[in-house]
Amino acid sequence: MALEFAVEVFQNEFLPEGAAEVNAILTVSASGEAASAAAPDAAQVVIVDTSGSMRYPPTKLAAAKRATEAAVDTLRDGVKFAVIGGTDQAAMVYPASPGLVEATAATRSAAKRAVARLQADGGTAMGQWLLLAERVFAGHDSGPRHAILLTDGQNQHETPHQLTRVLDQVSGRFAVDCRGVGTDWQVAELRRISEALLGTVDIVAEPEGLAEDFRAMTATAMDKAVADVSLRLWTPEGARVRFLKQASPGLLDLTDRRVEAAPRTGDYPTGAWSGVESRDYHLCVQVKPANVGDRMLAGRVGLVGPGGDVLGQGRVLAVWTDDSALSTRISPEVAHYTGQAELAGAIQEGLEARKSGDVETATARLGRAVRLAHESGNTGTAKLLAKVVEVQDPATGTVKLRARVADVDEMTLDTRSTMTKRVGRDR
Known part of the structure; x- marks a missing residue:
């Protein structure tokens, strides 16, 4: 049984005059009866x-x-x-x-x-x-x-x-x-x-x-049913893909994995998929700024199977406006995964500083991680952080490095730092 793929795009498509950066979260979902689709x-x-x-x-x-x-x-x-x-x-x-x-x-x-x-x-x-x-x-x-x-x-x-x-x-x-x-x-x-x-x-x-x-x-x-699925991205003339990263279930930068498929079109590998699976990707595209009132198709996203068939599509848009109420609104999906990426970076930088004896940097970065985990509701990461630092105030990220930390606790925090909490949509 062939899987069916769907692409949902979450973004604030409104940009202020002169803006050139378009961000979107792409949710790719596969569906099919797992047993028969395997x-x-x-x-x-x-x-x-x-x-x-x-x-x-x-x-x-x-x-x-x-x-x-x-x-x-x-x-x-x-x-x-x-x-x-x-x-x-x-x-x-x-x-x-x-x-x-x-x-x-x-x-x-x-x-x-x-x-x-x-x-x-x-x-x-x-x-x-x-x-x-x-x-x-x-x-x-x-x-x-x-x-x-x-x-x-x-x-x-x-x-x-x-x-x-x-x-x-x-x-x-x-x-x-x-x-x-x-x-x-x-x-x-x-x-x-x-x-x-x-x-x-x-x-x-x-x-x-x-x-x-x-x-x-x-x-x-x-459970995997389809191998070698690629995310195919088309962008308009003059546009540049700043990055494409898997944002969930774990952080994975796919930007440099691009394989050119056609003019202004590139394929990014996503691996094999099962019949009940959903992943999120963060796309950032730099486009040519346009005038107020102009609309642009900033990207077209599709899933391509090993045979070259397009399995699902979505569109990334850009609309320039002088209405600041529209252009300053932040997509909650984009904000969430930007924070999750920052959380992973703060953990890894903090642990590295701790190993090198830089107490000030380690405290600051791990404190920032505690605050980000608290704000995003990432309770799993928060529990792991609490084994490395004494948390005095999670809301402000006020922490103190623990004098003794078991190797297994430090390595578990490091290893799982790139495992993200999904944005607040039950999928």
Whole structure:
């Protein structure tokens, strides 16, 4: 069953004379019966860190094995899958040679037997893991392609430049959800990978939590019905796209991912979609200022499937006016997500200042984050912030840095800083 897409545009289309910046929130929704819409030709790869550090404590590797087995058990019959083990090199766990096998009772059992034999030794080179995953997925272009990447450490056996080259090579080939277990890995490192590959990043503080997390990620991947959906944006002559960012469910800058599709038309990747899903995007376009009373189509937005079919459309408008009551009105949707983006930046800047010993900057930025979380009703982020700072007045952002903060609390706040609260519309 094909999915149906709809695009809603939320903006204040009225601009004062001389203004040239148009902002809009684009809500893209997919609909369809999830069970019947799920793609039968999906592919799933699990990448398990088997470096030496996974031996300590011994429960870590055991939990990773159980989690991988849980992911394998969650696969639908007919889905193609593989398991990769990662050290300073990458090796097939199942099947024996690079490629995918169809999920059946027999192949699931064989995969779990292979996983049970895993041992931990060696270093860490995540780029090599991703390159092998690309080989495994090669030739599977008809359905959603999803990978889970688990690590407990840092990418010590590759330079950042080497990882960048790999990410450039594999971008667009598959999506990756990254998980860090424990507290010895780097949030920024896994965020680079997940953002490049249109996935998520999160912390699993205790190994015992891995199995349920792997099961949930795999179940979500199994619901995907359409792969490689792009957001197609047309803008008028003389206009410039300042940015296009996913604003919900998480922050993701797509501006530099643009692929030219036609004159003044570009495609931005959004990845795979399920039959019950909605995402928000923040578009900012710079246009040529016009005279009072003039109207302009500042942008036309559509969703394009892998076959090139346009799946849904919306329009972004601009109207110039000398009525200040109209032009100074702020779209609540635009204001909300602008604040959510500022909240994420304030958290990350505050944590970085705290690490470097800059107490004044850390207090100011994390205090600003507390205020923004309070104003937007982002209670989840507010609770995480309260573990890093003592909140004296959330309304004003008055805080004091805590003398002692557990690594897991700091990393959880950092990891989840880009997860946004949706604007106050129940969708």
